[in-house]
Amino acid sequence: MSGINRRKFLKLAGTLGALGLAACTTAPRKGSKAKVVIVGGGYGGSTAAKYLKLFNPLLDVTLVEKMKHYYSCAGSNEVISGWHDLDWLLRSRDGLQTKLGVKLVKAKAVEIDPQNRLVILKDGSELPYDRLVLSPGVDMRFDAIDGYDLKTSKFIPHAWKAGKQTTLLLNQLRAMRNGGVVIITAPASPYRCPPGPYERASLIANYLKQTKPRSKIIIIDAKTQFSKQELFLKGWQDLYPGMIEWISSAKEGQIDHINPTKLLVVTEFNSHRADVLNVIPPQKAGWLARKTELADHTRWCPVDPHSFESTLIPNIHIIGDACIATPMPKSAFSANSQAKICAAAIVDLLNDRQPGPPSLINHCYSFLAPDYAISINGVYEYSGTERQLVATAGGVTPMNADRQLEAKFAKSWRDNISADSFGG
Amino acid sequence: MKKVSLLIVAVSAIATVDAAELIAKRPSVERMAHACSGCHGTYGHAIAPTPVLAGMAEEVFVKAMGEFKAGQRESSIMNRIAQAYSDEEIVGMAQFFKKQ
Numbered sequence: 001m002s003g004i005n006r007r008k009f010l011k012l013a014g015t016l017g018a019l020g021l022a023a024c025t026t027a028p029r030k031g032s033k034a035k036v037v038i039v040g041g042g043y044g045g046s047t048a049a050k051y052l053k054l055f056n057p058l059l060d061v062t063l064v065e066k067m068k069h070y071y072s073c074a075g076s077n078e079v080i081s082g083w084h085d086l087d088w089l090l091r092s093r094d095g096l097q098t099k100l101g102v103k104l105v106k107a108k109a110v111e112i113d114p115q116n117r118l119v120i121l122k123d124g125s126e127l128p129y130d131r132l133v134l135s136p137g138v139d140m141r142f143d144a145i146d147g148y149d150l151k152t153s154k155f156i157p158h159a160w161k162a163g164k165q166t167t168l169l170l171n172q173l174r175a176m177r178n179g180g181v182v183i184i185t186a187p188a189s190p191y192r193c194p195p196g197p198y199e200r201a202s203l204i205a206n207y208l209k210q211t212k213p214r215s216k217i218i219i220i221d222a223k224t225q226f227s228k229q230e231l232f233l234k235g236w237q238d239l240y241p242g243m244i245e246w247i248s249s250a251k252e253g254q255i256d257h258i259n260p261t262k263l264l265v266v267t268e269f270n271s272h273r274a275d276v277l278n279v280i281p282p283q284k285a286g287w288l289a290r291k292t293e294l295a296d297h298t299r300w301c302p303v304d305p306h307s308f309e310s311t312l313i314p315n316i317h318i319i320g321d322a323c324i325a326t327p328m329p330k331s332a333f334s335a336n337s338q339a340k341i342c343a344a345a346i347v348d349l350l351n352d353r354q355p356g357p358p359s360l361i362n363h364c365y366s367f368l369a370p371d372y373a374i375s376i377n378g379v380y381e382y383s384g385t386e387r388q389l390v391a392t393a394g395g396v397t398p399m400n401a402d403r404q405l406e407a408k409f410a411k412s413w414r415d416n417i418s419a420d421s422f423g424g
Numbered sequence: 425m426k427k428v429s430l431l432i433v434a435v436s437a438i439a440t441v442d443a444a445e446l447i448a449k450r451p452s453v454e455r456m457a458h459a460c461s462g463c464h465g466t467y468g469h470a471i472a473p474t475p476v477l478a479g480m481a482e483e484v485f486v487k488a489m490g491e492f493k494a495g496q497r498e499s500s501i502m503n504r505i506a507q508a509y510s511d512e513e514i515v516g517m518a519q520f521f522k523k524q
C-alpha cells in the first residue's frame with residue numbers, strides 16, 4: 001500500500017470505527033509502555049518532552065520539530081536593540097536526546113489521525129501515539145489587516161517570530177535616518193506576549209536615543225489599555241522623554257488599512273507615515289492545530305486545565321500559545337508551566353489515575369533599558385465555580401521598586417527558563 | 425464536663441475530615457514546586473544569581489516564604505508570588521526542595 005492509499009485506508013477505517021462498524025484502532029498502551037509524541041519543539045513542547053522523561057524515564061517520548069534551528073522570541077527585542085547577536089537566541093534541544101533519551105525527529109507534521117492515533121510526517125511516515133502533545137505556537141493572521149499579508153511581511157516585518165524577521169527589522173532600523181519615524185502596530189488581545197510591543201518600543205528607543213536621537217516611535221494600538229501600562233509610561237517619561245507616543249484605539253479607532261508601498265498606516269480618523277513600519281498582526285493557533293479542528297471559533301484551542309487535554313478531541317493535549325488558558329497570558333513562561341502540568345497529567349492518565357488540580361505560574365519581565373526592567377506575574381489554580389483557571393496571587397512591579405534588581409533577575413530568568421525548557 | 429469534651433472530640437474529628445477533603449482539592453505540592461522551576465531551575469537547581477532552592481534547609485525556605493508573604497521581607501517579585509500558598513503548602517514545598 002502506498003503512503004497515501006494507506007492513509008486513506010486508515011482514515012476510512014477510523015471513520016468506520018467511530019460509527020461502531022469496525023474497530024481498527026490498536027488498544028492504547030498503558031504505563032511505561034505508552035508512546036507519547038510531541039509536535040513543536042519550542043518552549044512548550046521541549047519542556048513537555050523533558051518533564052515526561054523526568055517523571056517516567058521508561059516512557060517512549062518523541063519530539064517532532066520542523067525547523068533546524070530554534071530562535072527564542074523571548075530576548076528578541078534585545079537583539080533588535082543591538083545588545084546581542086541573533087545567534088544569542090539559538091536554543092539547542094540536543095540534551096533532551098543525549099541526557100534524557102527523548103527521540104528528536106526533524107520533520108514537519110502534516111496530519112493527525114485522531115481515530116487511529118497517528119501523526120503523519122511530510123515524508124509520509126507515521127508515528128503512532130497513545131497521547132499526543134501539540135505546542136505549535138502561533139500563525140500570523142495575514143487576512144486581518146487590509147494591505148498586510150505574507151508577501152508584504154517580507155519587507156514590512158512583524159518580527160513576532162524570531163529569526164529572519166528579527167534581522168529584517170534590525171537592519172531597517174540601522175538604515176533609518178536620524179529623525180525618522182518608527183511605527184509599531186499592536187493587535188487586540190489575545191496574542192503572543194502581551195507586553196512585547198511595548199518592550200519593543202522601549203528598546204528601539206534605547207537604540208535610537210544613542211544613535212539617532214531626533215527619531216520617534218509611534219505605537220498604534222488596537223486596544224485602549226495595555227500590560228504594565230503605568231510602569232511603561234513612567235519608564236518612557238524617565239528614560240526617553242518625548243520619543244514614544246502611544247495611540248489608543250479610543251483616540252483613532254482601528255486600522256482601516258496599510259499602504260505598503262508608501263508605508264502608510266491609515267486609521268479610522270487619521271493617517272501616519274513611517275520610515276520603518278513594524279506590523280504585529282492578530283494571531284491564531286498554529287496551522288496543524290487548526291487543520292485538525294482542535295481550535296474553536298476564536299481560532300484558539302479549548303483545553304481542560306487539569307491536563308491540557310483538548311475538550312474537542314480525546315488523547316490530544318495542547319499547550320503554549322495555541323491553547324486557551326485564560327487568564328494566563330501567551331508567554332514562554334506560561335508554556336513552560338503548562339507543559340509540566342500536562343506531563344504530570346499524562347503520566348497520571350497512562351496509569352489510570354485522574355489528574356489532580358493544577359498549579360501554574362507566569363512571570364514576564366520587560367526591559368526598558370539594560371539596567372531597567374519591570375514585570376508582571378500570576379499564580380494560577382483551577383476554580384470549580386468559574387470552570388477555568390483563576391489567578392490566586394500576582395501583580396506588577398510596585399511603582400517604587402528597584403528596576404535595576406529586576407533587570408538582574410530578568411537576565412537570570414533567560415538562563416534559567418532556557419535550561420529548564422531545553423536543557424537535558 | 426464529659427459531655428463537653430466529647431463534643432470537642434467530635435467537632436475536631438469533623439474538622440480533620442474537612443481539612444483532609446480540602447487538601448485533596450488542593451494542587452499537589454509537586455505540581456506547585458515544579459511551577460517554581462521556570463525561574464529557580466529544574467528541581468530548584470537554579471543558575472546564579474537566582475537563588476538555588478534544591479537542598480535548601482526547610483527552616484530557611486519556610487522563613488523566607490513566610491516573610492515574603494507577610495511583606496516583612498521586601499522583594500519586588502516574591503512578595504507577589506508567596507501570597508498564593510498556605511503555610512502548610514509552604515512547608516510541603518520546603519520538604520520537596522530539601523530532598524533535591
Ligand SMILES: Cc1cc2nc3c(=O)[nH]c(=O)nc-3n(C[C@H](O)[C@H](O)[C@H](O)COP(=O)(O)OP(=O)(O)OC[C@H]3O[C@@H](n4cnc5c(N)ncnc54)[C@H](O)[C@@H]3O)c2cc1C
Binds near residue numbers: 041045065072334364
Ligand atoms: C518579541 C517577543 C518577546 C517575547 N518575550 C517573552 C518574554 O520575555 N517572556 C516570555 O515568557 N515570553 C516571551 N515571548 C513569548 C514566547 O516567545 C512564546 O509565548 C513562546 O515561544 C510560546 O511557546 P510555544 O511552545 O507555544 O510556541 P513556539 O515557541 O513558537 O514553538 C512552536 C514550535 O513548533 C514548531 N512547529 C509548528 N508547527 C509544526 C509542525 N506542523 N510540525 C513540526 N513542528 C512544528 C515551530 O517550528 C516552533 O519551533 C515573546 C514573544 C515575542 C514575539
